Amino acid sequence: MTFLGKILTVVIFIMSILFMGFSMAVYNTQVVWRDVVKGTDEKPGGLEAQKEEADQEIGRLEDDMEELRQSFAHENAARKMAVAYWQERANIAESQLREKEATLAQLTIALGEATGTLESTHVALAGITEEIGVLRGNLRLALKDRDDKFHLAVALQDRLHQAEGMRRRLEERRIQLVEQVARQMRVLEHHGMTQWDPIPDRPPRGLDGVLTAVNDEQELVEISLGSDDGLRVGHEMEVSRGRQYLGRVIIRRTWDDHAVGEIIPERLQGPMQPGDKVVTKVT
16 A cells, blocks of 8 residues: 555544544434423423413413503503693692782882882871971960960959959049048038139148159259149158158149159258159148
8 A cells, every 4th residue: 555545544534533523413412303392201391381381471471561551551541630630730820820920010019109108108207296296395385375374364363353342442432532522622612712722831741752853953853743643833842761851842833743843952951862752841
């Protein structure tokens, strides 16, 4: 045998071994699909049983899915109802919000107007308070004036009563004087005299007056008594200051309410001045 033959023999042997290995591998990997489907006594539960179990599981899953679909439909309907309810509530709330915003705007405007009114009210209140203070002051003055006038009215009432009493006394004195003058007139008529007949050396008794002016250069004095008091030209009057005797004057001229007298130098005891007392001459 040649060398090439030997090589070919070896190659054939190796190929035989390889094909035998492939055949064994194919045999080992051969599957009996009937047993796989139906199952065997050693391995029950083939693909058919698994398919039935799968179909049953699919049925259960479809039932569960149907229940889930119904539940989802109910939940979806409930959700839609809830959404509709809350949408309606939201619409109502939005409407109320718009109303509140409009009310807020109105209240803001009203607040501005009220603030302005309040400020003007404060100003008016300050003016009224000041006016009240002035009125209170005027009231106090009016009350004081009323009290003063009341006291004055009381005093005037008292003076009126006094004056009324004095009037009654003067009326009584007037009646007495009228009777006295009537008696004196009868006496004068009886002696052939009138009330105007002069009595130069006998001035009326009880005359009491004062010096109103003094002229030392001309030695003349003015007296607060006149012809209405019974003074006549030639009557003499005594002048004194307190207990001090100052001298004597003789009447040179008379008027109704005053007279002018001349100082008798030889009877002068001291300087005379206005305010000194003048009385009828003491005999």
